Amino acid sequence: MSDPLRLGIAGLGTVGAGVVKIVRQKANLLATRTGRPVEIVAVSARNRDKDRGVSLSAYEWVDDPVALARRDDIDVLVELMGGSDGPAKAATEAALASGKDVVTANKAMLAHHGQKLATLAEENGAALRFEAAVAGGIPVIKALTEGLAGNEVTRVMGVMNGTCNYILTRMESAGLSYREAFEEADDLGYLEADPELDVGGIDAGHKLALLASIAFGTEVAFSGVDLEGIGKVSIDDIRQAADMGYKIKLLGVARMTGRGLEQRMAPCLVPQTSPLGQLDGGTNMVVIEGDMVGQIVLRGAGAGEGPTASAVMGDVMDIARGLRIPTFGKPASALTKAQPATVATPAPYYLRMRLLDKPGALAKVATALGEAGISINRMRQYDHSSDSAPVLIVTHKTTRDALDRALGAMSRTGVLASDPVALRIEQV
Amino acid sequence: MSDPLRLGIAGLGTVGAGVVKIVRQKANLLATRTGRPVEIVAVSARNRDKDRGVSLSAYEWVDDPVALARRDDIDVLVELMGGSDGPAKAATEAALASGKDVVTANKAMLAHHGQKLATLAEENGAALRFEAAVAGGIPVIKALTEGLAGNEVTRVMGVMNGTCNYILTRMESAGLSYREAFEEADDLGYLEADPELDVGGIDAGHKLALLASIAFGTEVAFSGVDLEGIGKVSIDDIRQAADMGYKIKLLGVARMTGRGLEQRMAPCLVPQTSPLGQLDGGTNMVVIEGDMVGQIVLRGAGAGEGPTASAVMGDVMDIARGLRIPTFGKPASALTKAQPATVATPAPYYLRMRLLDKPGALAKVATALGEAGISINRMRQYDHSSDSAPVLIVTHKTTRDALDRALGAMSRTGVLASDPVALRIEQV
Structure with a gap:
């Protein structure tokens, strides 16, 4: 049996305490599977006195996570503090600069500083690993970086924010408004301190940027993610999408196109019968499409202590076993700077609008679409009692540009009772 | 850039030719991702003259795969010949004995000789890897051996024979009899030369035995797999299961119990709304349940050249990157010999029978169940025109023993028009 692998754990929230429990309770399993004991040497967190449900007395307490990261008696810094900058980044940099490996769950830090940190890791012969940062317990970083490494990835997609999926699922199943479902999620403690991180798609966007980097061999480019939250999704959209055979999901999609790297995180329609359409509640799903493997779907809990x-x-066990691969699957210097795609790949769109009850109203809408070169796949006008009629249109494939031209032309006709809703239908 | 990784490929069927194509076409991607060139040095197959859609002129041709395996100028034997014994095993042993790594897609060989080959590999410091042997393109061996290595696995399940799933799906969607769907699959070339390997559950059973070994740290024990094929599943079962909200799948289930290692490969009912229930056609799915991670579902193509x-x-790229882990996730000497479970974990069962049209018939069946301690969850008697009536029963959880006692008692009542069908309902 080789020398022990010595961990320093920075951050003792739910996940940090969970890691401490596992290392204590599963010493035999870890040693047999990795060929060496895995030990905790020292820990760090903001509040020393908090009860975390696990004894920390066997470990040295270090107030400053940067000092923890620099200790000579640790091999790996496990960074579970969170936050894109501040102590998390300082401790990560300190560990990597001194040649120590880092395991982190910090998607925000990697989304903003991934390229810099990966370079620092490689310069110092250190590993920087982040399986826990994307889709919780699903081993998707490993699948993409290793298992599917022989593929050219053609598209990667994911429902990676359990809170948003919970809200959308509850709106549908219980007929709640967005606001009601949001408040229910808040009461259950599902929302981040800044809820915009969840419902604005930022958290899921961070994760998408990390997946896209590995998938396409590009530097992490969170600023290139086209972000749209779920706040504008109404119960009407959910019901009427269902009526057409679709579900609405906050879906991240990344693909490399002739026009650059496309990264979108936005509410989309997906077929009810697809694995993504069947994903209810807080569960996460990542879909990877490769030129050889076809479509691989991975599903599991996206958050929580255990996952x-x-x-x-x-990640810790990989390091104990001596696995050494570049952070994003290729050496940081080999990652290319991706141009953000200026135009999204054409897709069908779902349009919902209310038309004033005037003769020729529908014709004007249809004309606006036709003149923008957009053909209609399905159209439904619903029964109405007020002075405006709900109309639903599913278009054939079109560009977002053409769609925006058509929406502009429609609004100038004066037959719309309100701004139309336009949601992309992602073909999965 | 390090020295090239030199491959010898034994077996040039669809998959072997596919591997040759990738190594030729993706030289840059392989080198950038692994840090070293990946090259083919020599190849071997039965028929030298066959057109395989890819030029082999750059490689040395070796008639004898064992001679190929022993060549000093290869680092890795890629074994794609198939067959549990014969040349595949001889070449694998020759390669491992001379310290060369082996990558294989050969589930039969590993199911029968896994322990011996893993030991040989470790004695010689060689890696033996077999991602392609289980569930095609789904990186499930990697997920189980590495990504989820910190978990105690509580259950692993899988639909891992695309041909069986195709047959069952076609029976349901097109209303075909088993025989008709079987013939359709045969016409499409989906069946093995010996169809029993597919429809008898043997091929899927091999895969289950490999998963169970990793999941539970036990020596591969294919002989401990309780095998039942799909030949007895009728269109009536499929329809009536659907009527109760279930689908019938050839499902492998492995779990460690207080009574030993349970490994079953048999037609089971699963809820229509579960990921397993929603798996149609030739796609594979593996479900892994761990004490920390909860349930992870992996889905993808289970066969074919690309996947x-x-x-x-x-696997080849892992070896190029220097990854070295024991074949079944723990050193072969640390794997325990599992006792096969003598009794299956209790479960609800689906029973279908035809009762003769006699007064008290149903009461006799219900009494037989009650006297065996089995309670009825749901019962339906269908309309009938003949002199016997179709009856469907879903029991509450019971042991297979109690069920067999009840079935014995039923047959002695003289009210059954034919042998009842009993299928386990797996709770997923």
């Missing part, structure tokens, strides 16, 4: 700690331990 | 070659290349 996240499972992912952290997977 | 299988993708899995082979994942």
Whole structure:
């Protein structure tokens, strides 16, 4: 049996405490599977006195995470503090600069500083691993970086924010308004301190940027993610999408196109019968499409103590076993700077609008679409009692540009009772 | 850039030719991702003259795969010949004995000789990897051995024979009899030369035995798999299961119980709304349940040139990157000999029978169940025109023993028009 792998754990929230529990309770399993003991040497967190449900007395307490990261008696810094900058980044940099490996669950830090940190890791012969940062317990970083490494990835997609999926699922199943479902999620403690991180798509966007980097061999480019939250999705949209055979999901999609790297995180329609359409509640799903493998779907818990700690331990055990691969699957210097795609790949769109009850109203809308070169796949006008009629249109494939021209022309006809809703239908 | 990784490929069927294509076409991607060139040095197959759609002139041709395996100028034997014994096993042993790594897609060989080959590999410091042997392109061996390595696995399940799933799906969607769907699959070339390997559950059973070994740290024990094929599943079962909200799948289930290792490959009912229930056609799915991670579902193509070659290349690239882990996730000497479970975990059962049209018939059946301690969850008697009536019963959880006692008692009542069908309902 080789020398022990010595961990320093910075951040003792739910996940950090979970990791401590596993290392204590599963010493035999970890040693047999990796060929060496895995030990905790020292820990760090903001509040020393908090009860975390696990004894920390066997470990040295270090107030300053940067000092923890620099200790000579640790091999791996496990960074579970969170936050894109501040102590998390400082400790990560300190560890990597001193040649220590880092395992982190910090999607925000990597989305903003991934290229810099990966370069620092490689310069110092250190590993930087982040399975827990994307889709919780699902081993998707490993699948993409290793298992599917022989593929050219053609598209990667994911429902990666359980809170948003919970809200959308509850709107549908319980007929709640967005506001009601949001408040229910808040009461259950599902929302981040800044809810915009969840419902604005930022958290899921961070994750998408990390997946896209590995998938396409490009530098992490969170600023290139086209972000749209779920706040504008109404119960009407959910019901009427269902009526056409679709579900609405906050879906991240990344693909490399002739016009650059496309990264979108936005509410989309997906077929009810697809694996993504069947994903209810807080569960996460990532779909990877490769030129050889076709479509691979991975599904599991996206958050929580156990799943996240499972992912952290997977990375720790890889390090214990001596696995050494570049952070984003290629050496940082070999990652290219991707141009953000200026135009999204054409897709069918779902349009919902209310038309004033005037003769020729529908004709004007149809004409606006036709003149923009957009053909209609399906159209439904619903029964109405007020002075405006709900109309639903599913277009054939079109560009977002053409659609925006058509929407502009429609609004100038004076037959719209309100701004139309336009949602992309992602073909999965 | 390090020295090239030199491959010898034995077996040039669809998958072997696919691997040759990838190594030729993706030289840059392989080198950038692994840090070294990946090259083919020599190849071997039965028929030298066959057109395989790819030029082999750059490689040395070796008639004898064992001679190929022993060549000093190869680092890795890629074994794609198939067959549990014979040349595949001889070449694998020759390669391992001379310290060369082996990548194989050969589930039968590993199911029968996995422990011996893993031991040989470790004695010689060689890696033996087999991602392509289980569930085609889905990186499930990697997920189980590495990504989820910190978990105690509580259950692993899988639909891992695309041909069986195709047959069952076609029976349901097109209303075909088993025989008709079987013949359709045969016409499409989906069946193995010996169809029993598919429809008898043997091929899927091999895969289950490999998963169970990794999941539970036990020596591969294919002989401990309780095998039942799909030949007895009728269109009536499929329809009536659907009527109760279930689908019938050839499902492999492995779990460690207080009574030993349970490994079953048999037609089961699963809820229509579960990921397993929603799996149609030739696609594969593996479900892994761990004490920390909860349930992880992996879905993808289970066969075919691209998906299988993708899995082979994942293993080859791991070796190129220097990854070294024991074949079944723990050193072969640390794997325990599992006792096969003598009794299956209790479960609800689906029973279908025809009762003779006699007063008290149903009461006799219900009494037989009650006397065996089995309670009825749902019962339906269908309309009938003949002199016997179709009856469907879903029981509450019971042991297979109690069920067999009840079935014995029923047959002695003289009210059954034919042998009842009993299928386990797996709770997923």
